[in-house]
Amino acid sequence: MAKRILFLLNRAPYGSSYALEAIESILVAGVFDQEVSVLFTGAGLYQLLSEQDGGAIGGRTVGKMLGALPEYGVTELFACRPSAERLGLTDANLCLPVTWLDYAEQRRLIGRQDVVTG
Amino acid sequence: MVISIAVHGAPYASAGSRTALRFAESALRLGHRIHRVFFYHDGVLAAAGQGVAPQDEEDLHAGWVRLGESHGVELAVCIANALKRGMLDEAERDRYEKDAATAHPAFTIVGLGQLIEAMTAADRFVTFAA
Amino acid sequence: MATLHLVNKPAAWEGCHPLLDAQDAVLLIEDGVYLAQQALSGATFYALEPDIRARGLSQRIHTNIRPASFDDFVGLVEGCQRVVTWSA
Numbered sequence: 001m002a003k004r005i006l007f008l009l010n011r012a013p014y015g016s017s018y019a020l021e022a023i024e025s026i027l028v029a030g031v032f033d034q035e036v037s038v039l040f041t042g043a044g045l046y047q048l049l050s051e052q053d054g055g056a057i058g059g060r061t062v063g064k065m066l067g068a069l070p071e072y073g074v075t076e077l078f079a080c081r082p083s084a085e086r087l088g089l090t091d092a093n094l095c096l097p098v099t100w101l102d103y104a105e106q107r108r109l110i111g112r113q114d115v116v117t118g
Numbered sequence: 119m120v121i122s123i124a125v126h127g128a129p130y131a132s133a134g135s136r137t138a139l140r141f142a143e144s145a146l147r148l149g150h151r152i153h154r155v156f157f158y159h160d161g162v163l164a165a166a167g168q169g170v171a172p173q174d175e176e177d178l179h180a181g182w183v184r185l186g187e188s189h190g191v192e193l194a195v196c197i198a199n200a201l202k203r204g205m206l207d208e209a210e211r212d213r214y215e216k217d218a219a220t221a222h223p224a225f226t227i228v229g230l231g232q233l234i235e236a237m238t239a240a241d242r243f244v245t246f247a248a
Numbered sequence: 249m250a251t252l253h254l255v256n257k258p259a260a261w262e263g264c265h266p267l268l269d270a271q272d273a274v275l276l277i278e279d280g281v282y283l284a285q286q287a288l289s290g291a292t293f294y295a296l297e298p299d300i301r302a303r304g305l306s307q308r309i310h311t312n313i314r315p316a317s318f319d320d321f322v323g324l325v326e327g328c329q330r331v332v333t334w335s336a
Binding site: 119121126133134137140141143144145147148150242243244245246247248 | 256
């Protein structure tokens with residue numbers, strides 16, 4: 001039986017390897033036929049910025065890795081609207097389409113999950 | 119209750135490894151089952167078999183080994199995160215022609231599929247952040 | 249209890265707080281117990297007792313926050329439907 005798994009991404013992409021390694025686990029979750037969704041919140045929204053180039057610091061490009069999510073069956077991509085307003089980000093800044101959620105909608109999203117992890 | 123645990127922080131650098139160990143010990147004492155402890159991110163360093171803890175400080179690595187060996191808890195280390203941080207078992211040492219197997223044999227080095235299986239096979243999945 | 253939230257650093261509170269449901273519980277652990285010095289609202293609050301004692305906070309914990317042992321921690325996990333871990 002498929003489980004509903006939510007990955008909560010709240011870290012900026014290049015200050016540590018957390019974002020990159022978390023995305024690797026999300027891709028695998030997609031392959032395992034689970035009901036996977038991702039919520040970008042706080043500084044985690046910076047993972048979605050377009051025009052990233054991880055090569056500039058000798059690493060992979062996190063935005064490009066996120067671009068592979070739909071191919072792996074992970075299509076439920078949500079982002080925190082209040083965080084985006086605070087950071088001055090809109091759809092035009094992002095490399096992937098996301099569904100914007102206010103806090104009440106995020107509470108409901110969490111309330112539907114079997115597993116929430118980072 | 120069947121519980122799976124994820125440990126994201128390195129022992130000593132982060133409090134999470136110790137908190138996770140205490141939580142697991144309590145859960146077992148209360149009669150629950152730990153399906154798997156999955157070490158991810160810097161958490162993989164808990165497997166370091168060559169560490170020497172100071173006498174007046176808890177040996178966290180030994181605590182995890184005890185959990186694995188005395189209670190039969192599966193200690194799973196993410197292979198991708200482990201290799202780049204120098205955590206190798208004998209098979210990986212041979213594969214990459216390195217000098218030493220650095221991971222204690224109580225830990226098994228596994229693929230990320232085991233993380234997802236840990237989530238699906240348990241009643242609760244508890245992440246201990248760095 | 250619907251969701252058990254684990255907060256392990258004061259900075260993690262900012263992400264956690266807006267997403268609390270009245271049915272939820274929050275367990276403050278590690279440096280998260282420094283948050284227990286003030287009244288917190290939005291859920292039922294616990295703080296991990298060994299972490300409180302280690303940091304010398306036993307006399308400073310606000311009355312609306314209940315101390316919890318590791319056995320209580322396991323009980324909270326059993327009593328919830330999911331655990332959300334906040335970090336920063």
